[in-house]
Amino acid sequence: MLRRRRIAALLFLTPWLIGVTVFFLYPLGMTVYLSFTRYSMLDQPELVGFRNYEYLFTKDPYLLQAIRNTGWFIAIMVPAQVLFALGAAQVLTKLKSGAGFFRTLFYLPSLAPPVAATIAFVFLFNPATGPVNQALGFFGIKGPLWFTDPAWAKPGLVLLALWGSGNLIIILLAALLDVPKELYEAAALDGASGTQSFRHVTLPSISPVLLFAVVTGMIGAIQYFTQAVVAGSVASGSADITPSAQLPGPPEGSTLTLPYWLFVQGFQRYNMGYASALAVVIFVISLAFTVVLLRRKSGFAQVTS
């Protein structure tokens, strides 16, 4: 019986084991290998030692920019999204009527395909005639240039991310509704104020889900590509992702993220070796976040056990 089950388990896992080997372990090894080569896909890869990394850390004119932008998205966009989603979820729990209706409305925009949503946002945030700046103008505020201003392109993308945070709102709403009612009642009996019971009852109860949201959000931010690329190219009015006359990540490199730079190096300039070195950098950063998630006892260990 046990043997039969063991064989069954192995058979069930076989396709996946092939998948892991061919589509995960092998390419992971290849990425590391290729990062030590020069390779344009025309000849064989040529081993160059640490030269890619040397260039990457000392000479690459855009790497620092890309790291800074990716870091900005991790440090600003993710907390903004989590805080906003937590607030919206909190409001949903307080609604006595229409909670289902509002939940649907909050969720709806997250269904918009990223390319479509980004193009739409560039249009809505059009500096001169877009409805957003018209609305700001109505209140006497002169709206910024948004996606055509290097200082405002990233905040514009944050607003786009908030608009699409429906998933996170639903996840945090479920976590908030999971907090046992008795805990709130006990806190109220002890004379706790609203803020106190939020700090001492709500937050500890939802902290595993919150940590999960923060870390997966950060890993999402490391991969941030589509919205940055589409916003940059649509706002600059170019057909190509990186027109050669301009800096990558228009306006003025403000939307250039690490994956964006990898794409340009690997798939527009065919520097496959150098793109692999960038992939290793992305890997190391994402690994650091994954380890944090897996090691925290209260976090993923609980989610996954």
Next chain:
Amino acid sequence: MNAKLHWVATHCVAIAIAAAFIMPLIFIGLTAVMPDEQALTPDLWPKSWEWGNLATVFRTAPLSRWLLNTVIYAVLATIFTLVSAVPTAYALARYKLRGTNIAFLLVVAMMLLPPQVLVVPMYLIWASLGLTGSIWPLVIPLLLGDAFSIFLLRQFLLTIPEDYADAARIDGCGELRVLLRVVLPMMKPALAAVGLFTFFYAWNDYYGPLIYLSEMPDQWTLSIGLASFKSVHSVQWNLTMAATVIVMAPLIILFFFAQKAFIEGVTLTGVKG
């Protein structure tokens, strides 16, 4: 009195957020049916309702081709994912063996790995097989197990009791029949959620098609098509928004039909197993 004030305040906040969330969709819709000369003027309400714009975009761009490609990609991705993720998730959730824990850790690691880390060697593999320029590089990996779907299904399987499966085993059912006849019917909500997520993922995917299909315009999906559409019709925002509406509409319709499965599925992703 205080309670009433509280009620009003929370509803006001909820309405404010809802309005901010719904406005962009309304403006997209209004712009889509504006006459050509009106888009990009401060006038936001259509002077005349040009419903024809929605048909025009099918003529000015190969939108129906992109639509067909996207549907093929999304349907294949959904089928492949479900077929491969079910047995894997089942084995990981139900067979407590040496190795299944390591296997599960691998699933989590793969789920959290940015796709860009592997994209160069993956591209080289598909190029050496002569399959770049087709959708196979996008869907074949799903046939061998998608980490996120496996994770989700495993979490769900842990919540359903094993008694039924054991009873079936005592009745002499083989392991495959236990999975197909007993466990699978109980997994319906999770299967619906994973199916929907995969369909949406493929429909929205930009990175994959950009890497593998960008040099083959007749293989384009709506995502890359739409991104290029804007640059071709750079001044015609009304047509761009009309195309945007056409890309968004199927998803929103699908959502309203499957809302329950959706919300349950999203909840499943966040809550501990």
